[in-house]
Amino acid sequence: MSEPISPFTSTSGKRVTCMEMLQLILDGQVTSEQREYFKAHMDNCMPCFKSYQVDMAIKQLVKDRCCGEDAPGELILQIRAQINQKKA
């Protein structure tokens, strides 16, 4: 079965590559039509399918593991003190 016409268009008129589609999908910067198109595209494109799985897993890991610790409690007090000093 052939893929439907691509709703991805490049501003320069250049062919939109798998990588460009993948990046937009990964970052949620697509329309529902583009999302559906990409889902169908992945059925026929093994590199896209594999990359999508890995890239999504890395993105989720970054989100889960790199949010770090909260700002130290005294930081807000120091900020306020600096602002009040300037006001005075």
Add this chain to the structure above:
Amino acid sequence: MELEEGPRQSYNNREKEEVFNNEFLPHINSMYNFGYRLTLDRDDAKDLVQDTYFKAFRFIESFQKGTNAKAWLFRILKNSFINDYRKKTKEPTKVDYQEVESYYNSEDVDRQITPDLRVDALKDMIGDEISNALNALDVDFRTVIILCDLEGFKYEEMAKILDIPIGTVRSRLHRARQLLKEKLSHYAKSMGYKNTEP
């Protein structure tokens, strides 16, 4: 001064406090983490965040209530990092961004789409592997991953925060992710995962 853009607002003292408390301070943890990821030092991160909030208060009338405070604060912090901190500490980046962009726009780019990492290897990275791999990237690559993947900024917001075109945001993000993947691949190998592609 780069913060003075858009129509100037007029706030009384009570309104200034309200904007500061309700729109700026809720982002302090994200700001601190951003500062830490840029400097890789907790004390420097504190200084950077303190300086950012001080500037934000000083230029509060450049900020329109109810608009994107988080992006505005991130932009101030990034500029403080470049103008005040980076100059004092290290020489500027040696990454050739022209090359990054040319590659992104070339036909070669799809050849690298197949990852040499497996999802099950990533699932076993339960320690600091991801964080360390991210910290090991050049600061400009680290920055785009933090803004996009951690903080959820859209390309357009990132372009404004970083003062670069959207096309550059996308090419830099692509390269940053490739480099992160390479580092994670090394970890996967050291964990005993043979490479990945048959």
